Amino acid sequence: MSFELKNLSEVDIEKIKRYIEEERKFVEKIISGKIKKEKKELVRTVLFIVESPNKARTIANFFGRPSIRTFGGIQAYEVSIGNRHLIITATKGHLIDLTTDNIGLYGVVVAENGIYPYYNSIKRCLECGYQFTEYQGPERKCPICGSTVVDDAWERIEALQKLAQEVDEIIIGTDPDSEGEFIAYAVYLLLQPYTKKTYRAEFHEVTKYSILHALDNLREIDVNRVKAQMVRRIEDRWLGFSLSEKVQKIFKKNWLSAGRVQTPVLGWIVQRFLEYKNSLSYFIGIKARKINLVLDLDIKDKTKLNEIIRVLQNAKVVIKNKKYFEEELNPLPPYMTSTMLQDASNYLGLGVDMIMQLAQDLFEAGLITYHRTDSVRVSPAGIQVAREYISEKFGEDYFKPRVWGEGGAHECIRPTKPINSETLRNMIESGEMEVFVDISPQHFALYG
Numbered sequence: 001m002s003f004e005l006k007n008l009s010e011v012d013i014e015k016i017k018r019y020i021e022e023e024r025k026f027v028e029k030i031i032s033g034k035i036k037k038e039k040k041e042l043v044r045t046v047l048f049i050v051e052s053p054n055k056a057r058t059i060a061n062f063f064g065r066p067s068i069r070t071f072g073g074i075q076a077y078e079v080s081i082g083n084r085h086l087i088i089t090a091t092k093g094h095l096i097d098l099t100t101d102n103i104g105l106y107g108v109v110v111a112e113n114g115i116y117p118y119y120n121s122i123k124r125c126l127e128c129g130y131q132f133t134e135y136q137g138p139e140r141k142c143p144i145c146g147s148t149v150v151d152d153a154w155e156r157i158e159a160l161q162k163l164a165q166e167v168d169e170i171i172i173g174t175d176p177d178s179e180g181e182f183i184a185y186a187v188y189l190l191l192q193p194y195t196k197k198t199y200r201a202e203f204h205e206v207t208k209y210s211i212l213h214a215l216d217n218l219r220e221i222d223v224n225r226v227k228a229q230m231v232r233r234i235e236d237r238w239l240g241f242s243l244s245e246k247v248q249k250i251f252k253k254n255w256l257s258a259g260r261v262q263t264p265v266l267g268w269i270v271q272r273f274l275e276y277k278n279s280l281s282y283f284i285g286i287k288a289r290k291i292n293l294v295l296d297l298d299i300k301d302k303t304k305l306n307e308i309i310r311v312l313q314n315a316k317v318v319i320k321n322k323k324y325f326e327e328e329l330n331p332l333p334p335y336m337t338s339t340m341l342q343d344a345s346n347y348l349g350l351g352v353d354m355i356m357q358l359a360q361d362l363f364e365a366g367l368i369t370y371h372r373t374d375s376v377r378v379s380p381a382g383i384q385v386a387r388e389y390i391s392e393k394f395g396e397d398y399f400k401p402r403v404w405g406e407g408g409a410h411e412c413i414r415p416t417k418p419i420n421s422e423t424l425r426n427m428i429e430s431g432e433m434e435v436f437v438d439i440s441p442q443h444f445a446l447y448g
């Protein structure tokens with residue numbers, strides 16, 4: 001509302017009267033229910049919470065230059081979109097984890113009517129890097145090195161609780177998988193006393209379009225996905241802790257650990273190796289004048305092998321038929337997590353943890369779709385990206401869209417923009433594109 005002083009002679013009294021009259025009628029209509037109230041709804045303040053500070057920064061910068069506040073170890077970016085004033089911030093990953101206190105079975109009480117996991121805020125020692133939930137002693141020390149310099153997620157929880165009191169509603173935009181859903185649920189429980197409404201926004205790529213789409217299609221927290229994650233974590237504890245104790249005892253090394261997933265996988269690897277050892281057999285390579293041949297006769301016995309070689313030494317190779325043909329090969333399906341890991345490990349020689357970290361960064365920078373997926377579906381937005389890229393690079397004729405996978409929200413791993421690694425690098429280096437994550441040559445290698 002603006003306010004200014006004017007001479008009475010300059011003012012059109014009749015016009016002002018008409019305006020007041022119209023406003024009065026409008027208010028009467030609202031009161032009598034003829035006009036729905038939301039038509040005049042004011043700007044809503046929304047706390048938009050994601051898990052990674054990179055993601056928060058990337059999202060904030062889609063909507064102009066955000067103003068930044070820092071407190072309680074978190075940064076909050078403020079931007080306005082339409083009738084929403086967004087305060088965007090990050091939890092910095094998980095806030096709570098199962099307690100390591102001596103409660104129940106490794107932090108989980110098993111009762112007749114169910115299981116009751118006990119949680120505490122996650123602490124990380126800034127001296128030795130150890131992550132834990134229970135301080136040692138009243139001095140609040142790291143249980144490994146005794147340091148008191150500890151990052152406690154409780155500080156972030158309190159900061160979020162303060163922010164929650166400033167806003168009309170909360171929207172949680174953590175990653176679209178069960179772990180992200182669990183973080184969303186934890187945030188919901190911790191902030192529930194301070195706010196009226198909490199919603200979940202699900203997006204599989206950090207682009208302006210998909211953020212706006214997610215904000216217009218909010219949902220409730222998916223409790224079944226949360227339960228799945230809770231049970232998975234409890235299994236980690238129950239199986240992991242008890243297996244580790246066994247392994248440590250057998251090998252007399254107290255730093256060894258065995259996990260819920262590692263242990264059966266290691267079993268399969270051992271089994272596969274034994275099968276492979278039993279299946280070893282000889283093959284015979286033949287060098288003729290112009291071609292090399294391989295005879296795979298599945299021979300395991302060396303005397304039999306030598307016998308065959310003796311016979312073959314005086315043999316002739318005769319080419320009876322010669323044929324040229326062309327074969328049309330279809331492109332492979334789009335990447336999902338497993339195939340991306342295989343190729344990145346084979347072609348780039350990177351380890352699994354490294355590849356996943358690079359992919360996480362690319363996702364948070366808004367460059368690729370979510371990288372934890374078992375879907376090969378390509379969304380209409382993805383097909384559009386392919387159309388633009390192929391049309392520009394090879395010509396429209398080469399664009400032949402194919403349908404992959406089933407419907408649903410999940411997608412393959414693909415670029416969000418129709419640009420290759422080289423163009424991307426040029427755009428970032430020239431400042432034409434701004435990304436809010438440090439991008440290294442390895443990021444470009446994985447992207448390409």
Ligand SMILES: [Zn+2]
Pocket residue numbers: 125126127128129130142143144145146147
């Ligand atoms: Zn420590």
